[in-house]
Structure formats: structure tokens, C-alpha cells
Amino acid sequence: MDSTTESRPVLEVRDLSVRYGNSVAVSGASFTIARGQRVAVVGESGSGKTSLANAIAGFVDPMSAVVESEVLSLDGSALQRTFTAGRQERIPRRTPGLSMVFQDAMSSLDPVWTVGSQLTAVLRSTERCTRSEARERATDLLDRVGIVDPRRVMRARPHELSGGMRQRVMIAIALSGRPALLIADEPTSALDASVAVRTMKLLVELTRTQGTALLMVTHDIELCRRFTDHVIVMYRGEIVEQLPSARLDEAEHPYTQGLLQCVPTLASAGLEQLPTFESVRRSIEEVTG
Numbered sequence: 060m061d062s063t064t065e066s067r068p069v070l071e072v073r074d075l076s077v078r079y080g081n082s083v084a085v086s087g088a089s090f091t092i093a094r095g096q097r098v099a100v101v102g103e104s105g106s107g108k109t110s111l112a113n114a115i116a117g118f119v120d121p122m123s124a125v126v127e128s129e130v131l132s133l134d135g136s137a138l139q140r141t142f143t144a145g146r147q148e149r150i151p152r153r154t155p156g157l158s159m160v161f162q163d164a165m166s167s168l169d170p171v172w173t174v175g176s177q178l179t180a181v182l183r184s185t186e187r188c189t190r191s192e193a194r195e196r197a198t199d200l201l202d203r204v205g206i207v208d209p210r211r212v213m214r215a216r217p218h219e220l221s222g223g224m225r226q227r228v229m230i231a232i233a234l235s236g237r238p239a240l241l242i243a244d245e246p247t248s249a250l251d252a253s254v255a256v257r258t259m260k261l262l263v264e265l266t267r268t269q270g271t272a273l274l275m276v277t278h279d280i281e282l283c284r285r286f287t288d289h290v291i292v293m294y295r296g297e298i299v300e301q302l303p304s305a306r307l308d309e310a311e312h313p314y315t316q317g318l319l320q321c322v323p324t325l326a327s328a329g330l331e332q333l334p335t336f337e338s339v340r341r342s343i344e345e346v347t348g
């Protein structure tokens with residue numbers, strides 16, 4: 060790899076917008092992600108986080124959405140994402156070098172097939188290997204994501220596993236092709252707090268060892284602080300601020316400051332009421348007019 064390739068961002072997004080009919084979900088989004096960098100997208104419900112992530116991943120319905128961008132490239136290659144609503148264009152189901160993990164592993168996994176058959180099918184679609192080699196690799200992958208009895212889990216169907224185990228299986232599937240970028244949409248919000256932290260630690264460890272960059276949509280500012288390098292803040296479809304996670308407390312935009320105030324902490328436990336998004340919005344409107 061020459062130095063240009065090494066310094067080139069894994070993901071470059073310039074002036075990306077997503078529209079559903081007349082409603083603009085994302086407007087003028089621009090940012091880059093470096094190799095191995097972990098970036099969080101935060102913002103209240105409806106601010107456009109998922110639309111942004113899905114547009115990059117190619118998971119938008121061309122019948123209802125219009126995606127446009129000046130630049131959208133992965134590892135220097137342009138991603139074909141300019142869909143026009145109402146026209147039946149092919150959505151790329153799999154983009155080489157890019158994987159996605161969703162909030163609800165149950166809806167991503169097929170309930171009928173065993174974990175082993177789903178994992179080996181993915182491996183065989185990305186690598187040249189025999190069925191038995193793929194099963195061996197699948198068992199190893201389950202072991203790597205901390206599944207205690209991988210041979211039993213290979214034979215299990217998704218409903219026989221806990222939520223945390225299912226999410227680990229999804230992470231194993233997503234990282235099996237060693238993607239340059241993993242997009243994770245609320246990967247831990249269906250899990251209880253301790254399982255969520257363990258799952259995040261796993262994501263960080265695996266992405267770090269593989270040099271995979273992470274773009275994570277989340278509501279959880281504390282997860283950003285602990286597990287990501289950089290934060291992108293969205294408000295009403297626009298990126299209003301981007302800053303290193305370690306410097307979140309120095310955020311300048313009133314919306315980011317408001318998000319930080321909404322995080323429950325031990326210090327806020329004595330307050331009668333936490334600030335709400337509504338109260339934060341009112342104060343932003345007072346500031347910005």
C-alpha cells in the first residue's frame with residue numbers, strides 16, 4: 060500500500076442529501092472517515108441519522124427516496140447511490156468492503172435457518188472455500204466474537220439465542236469479509252446496559268484488529284465518549300457539529316450542548332427533572348432566532 064492509499068479516507072461524503080417525496084431527511088452532509096477510525100452519528104429521533112447511514116450503505120428504497128451527493132466514495136471508489144424516487148433501479152445488496160449491523164439482530168437473521176448455515180452461506184459468497192472449510196471458519200468466527208460453545212450455536216436457530224448472542228452472531232457475519240467500513244445502526248440499543256458495553260468492547264476490539272473503520276448511529280452520548288474517536292451531531296437533517304469524542308464537553312453548538320445536558324448522570328440524579336429535547340430545542344430557537 061503506498062502512502063497515498065494509506066492517507067486516503069476510507070469514506071468520503073460530500074454534500075449528500077436524502078429526500079422522501081417533499082420531505083428532506085438529510086441535507087448537505089459532508090465528512091470523511093479515516094482507516095480504522097470510529098465515528099458516531101448522534102442526534103434526536105428523526106434527525107436523519109438512519110437515512111444518512113442507509114444512503115451510504117445503499118439500503119434505501121428507490122421507490123420512495125432520492126439520494127444525491129457530490130462525492131460518495133469508499134476506499135477511493137465511487138459508490139453508486141444516486142437513486143431517483145419512483146424508478147425501479149437495482150439497489151446493490153452487498154457493497155464490497157462495506158458491512159452493516161442493525162439494532163435488531165432478530166430481524167436481520169433468518170429465523171428458519173441455523174446460525175451455522177447463515178454464517179457459512181455468507182462466507183462462501185465472499186471467499187472461495189469448500190462447505191467444510193466454511194463451517195470451520197464460521198466456528199472460529201463465533202469463537203472470536205466470544206460465543207462460549209460455538210459448535211452448539213452453529214446448530215442453533217436465532218430464537219434459541221439471547222439478544223446479546225444474536226448481536227455477536229451479526230457482528231461475526233458483518234466482519235467475516237474483513238470490510239474496510241462497518242456501519243452499525245444502534246447496535247446495542249436492544250441490549251441491557253452490561254451486555255451493551257460488552258458488545259461495544261467487542262466491536263472496538265475486532266474493528267481495531269482488522270483495521271476496519273466504524274460508523275455508528277447511536278442515541279447514547281456515553282457510548283460515543285467511551286468507544287468512538289469522533290462524533291458527528293445531526294439536527295433536523297443537517298450536520299451541525301463534528302468534533303473528537305474526547306472533546307465533547309467543548310462542543311460549541313447549542314444543540315450538542317443540549318444533548319449533553321440530556322444525559323442522565325449521577326450528578327443529575329438530584330435534579331427534579333432532566334432537560335428534554337423539547338426544552339433544548341426551545342433554548343436553541345431562543346439563541347438562533
Ligand SMILES: Nc1ncnc2c1ncn2[C@@H]1O[C@H](COP(=O)(O)OP(=O)(O)OP(=O)(O)O)[C@@H](O)[C@H]1O
Binds near residue numbers: 079083084104106
Ligand atoms: N422510508 C421513509 N419514507 C418517508 N420518510 C422517511 C422514511 N424514512 C425516514 N423518513 C423520515 O426522514 C426523517 C429522518 O428519519 P431517520 O429515521 O433518518 O432519523 P433518525 O435520526 O435515524 O431517527 P431515529 O433515531 O428515530 O431512528 C424523519 O422525518 C422520518 O420520518
